[in-house]
Amino acid sequence: MDVWLGAETGLLKGVSVSRKQAVNFSSSGREQEVRALCWGGAGETEVLVGQADGIVRTFSTEKGAFTISRRCGEAGEGCFSGLLALGPALATCTEKGAVRVWKEDxxxxxxxxxxxxHVKPSGPHRVATGGKENPLKIWDLENPDKPVFSAKNLRDTYLDLRQPHWVRDMAFLPExxxxxxxxxYHQVHIFDPSSPRxxxxxxAVFGEYPLTALSLPADGLTVAVANTQGQMGATGSVRALQCHPSLPLIASCGLDRxxxxxxxxxxxxxxxxxxxSRLNCLLFSSSDPNTEAPPLKVKEEEEEEDEVWDAMEYVHERGGVHEEEEVNEEDRSVDKEDRSVDKEDESVQEDEVQEDEEDEVQEEDRSVDKEEVQDVAVKTKRKxxxxxxxKRKKRKKGQD
Incomplete structure (x- = not known):
């Protein structure tokens, strides 16, 4: 698979761009909404899936199935906003600001x-965090008592108004x-921990809408950002953005599915x-999406449903052969009855037609009789x- 995505419906989706194929690898409900994804190791053989209920599941890309499930917090502590693997350990970050490191077992x-x-790694023990009214901080997880770097408040505006903080995403520049x-607040900032300022x-300021995600291309010289209005062909907010590790490609997903x-x-x-489904997060594989990869052998949900239907048909055929014959005989008898009823209906219709014709003939005869009577009356009247x-003429002559 070239891209892995997490959906609001709790589905982990794998997309093979070269084969134009999309596969669902889980069938959880909305209470298991996928909020964060990360690779389980350098070989990209495992995907760590952070759910809204505080469960982190490990998906094997080689087996095409979930292998491990562990609880890394409660649902009331806030959804995952960051997830990363630190060797055998696991680091999680919630929306309420709790960064935790968990051992493997x-x-x-x-x-x-x-x-x-959010939480983003810089090395095996250094992470960066930030959020709403929480400026950028860099932590050393081996000494978590105090941040290594804490950003200072932004300078006030020319009207002496305080500028608020709301860090939405971050990334360490390569090397x-x-x-x-x-x-x-549609701002892009670059911080240098070595600077005393x-x-x-x-x-830099980009557009007028809140920025939601950023990613660094492979060249390390540019920054790609996305906002709540899309502006990458999307019709809704872009929730996740990631550049390909080595190719000049960028993947995005969000509310428009x-x-x-x-x-x-x-x-x-x-x-x-x-x-x-609405998409929350994505992982871009290091493979070339334009080259066709061998298909991954997985059992999809549709195949499982097909197997259930096949089993239902098999039971019906095994136990209901005679029932099918009886049903066929009943259908034949019903067809015969329907045909006889149709014949009776046709005969009745013919009788009705004949009666109608006789009535018309009688009416024609009556009209003819009336015309003849009228002709006779006219002739007698003329006579x-x-x-x-x-008689009048004779009388006149006699008088003359």
Whole structure:
């Protein structure tokens, strides 16, 4: 699979762009909404899935199934906003600001830091955090009592108004300690921990809408950001953004249920996949999405449903052969009865037609009789009138 995505419906989705195939690998409910994803190791053979109920599940990309499930917090402590593997250990971060480090087989956190916001790694023991009204901080997990770096408040505006903080996403610049962040106030900041100022060494403003995600391309010289209005062909907020580790490609997903892959060179849309669910997070594999990979042998949910239906048909055929024959005989008898009824209906209709024709003939005869009577009356009337005229003429002659 080229891209892995987590959905609001609790589904882990794998997309193979080369084969134009999308597969669902779990069937959880909305209470198991997928909020964070990360690789379980350098080989990309495992995907760690952080759910809204505080469960972290391990998915094997080789077996195509979930292998391990462990609880890393309660649902009331806030959803996961960050997740990362630290060798055999696991670090989680919640929306309420709790950063915890868990041993491989332990159910209790060995390290807990109240930091807030997202979490991004810089090395095996260094992470960056930030959130709403919580400026950027860099922590050493081996000494979590105090942050290694804490960003200073931004300078007030020219009206002496305080500028609020709301870090939405961050990333460490490659081969550097510098950190780039994006905020809900459409700002992009670059911090240098070695600088005594502790304020951004570079600041840029993008658009007018809150920024939601950022990612660094492979060249390390540019920053890709996304906001609540999409502006990458999306019709809704972009919730996740990630550049390919080595190719000039960038993948994005969000509320419009589409996975989009764009080219960073010409900014054209390369691939677009509709995935039916609102998407929260994604992982971009290091493989080339344009080269076809061997298919992953997994049992999809649709195949399981097909097996259930096949089993139901098999039981019916095994136990109901005679029942089917009886049903067929009943159907035949019903067909015969229907045919006889149809014949009776046809005969009745013919009788009705004959009666209607006889009635019409009788009416025609009556009309003919009436016409003949009228003709006879007219002739008799004319004869009487002619006789009366002759009598009148004779009388006149006699008088003369």
């Amino acid at each position: 332990g159910d209790e956190a060995v390290t807990e830091v109240r930091a807030g916001g 550097s300690d510098k950190v780039v962040t994006c905020t809900s 502790r304020r951004p060494v570079l600041e 589409f996975l989009r892959i764009h080219s960073l060179q010409d900014r054209k849309l390369q691939h677009k996949v509709y995935l039916k 009487t009138e002619a006789k009366d005229q002759k």
